[in-house]
Amino acid sequence: MTTESPAGYSYDEDLAPSPVSTQKLSHLLSDVMWTEADAAALRRAGEILRPQVSAILDVWYDFISSTPHLAAVFAGSDGEPDATYLDRVRARFEQWVLDLCTRNFDERWLAYQEEIALRHHTEKKNTTDDVSSPATHVPMSDMLALVVPVTLTIRDFLATGESDPEQVEAMQQAWFKAVTVSVVLWARPYAGELW
């Protein structure tokens, strides 16, 4: 974790409680077959990924920048990708990689997942970085589908710190489960009553 918090990062500040209860979170963790072994594997993954977060974000940002409908979500008022917006979000995204691996899945974690959800949704997108983007929200469809690149591309980074393929597999599975639960929580404001 960086010593200075990224701009706009508010995990440790006053957060509105999530409308999602810890009981519902435990149901979601059951849904993805979460176990204590996953919790340990994810902590270990965090140690391996920490020194590589910048390189990981290089890969993800290359993918977003080279995919026009994804890049468009980062457009500024002139319709072109807004470099400052991209940079500020990137710093929080790096922090998220570490948070996902190290934070306890408690009420505060749930509250920040709701905050991230709203920052993708019309409710709060563009407000944290004060951008006037024509993109009012991140489409839920793209948000859900990005679970695939975010999960597949992490494997090579995990493998740089662990030679046993079974351990790499265990860490990737824990990562996949944790990312899935996160994105399910981020879908909440989009899905309304039926979530």
Ligand code: HEM
């Ligand atoms: C698995 C899928 C995704 C993950 C893990 C992810 C992760 C994140 C994280 C960690 C943040 C920063 C949260 C914070 O402020 O602390 C963020 C913000 C953002 N993401 Fe995503 N994201 C995903 C899908 C997408 C997609 C598909 C797009 C479309 C290009 C996107 C565009 C954005 C934008 C524009 C912001 C800034 C929103 C704002 O505050 O104005 N994200 N994302």
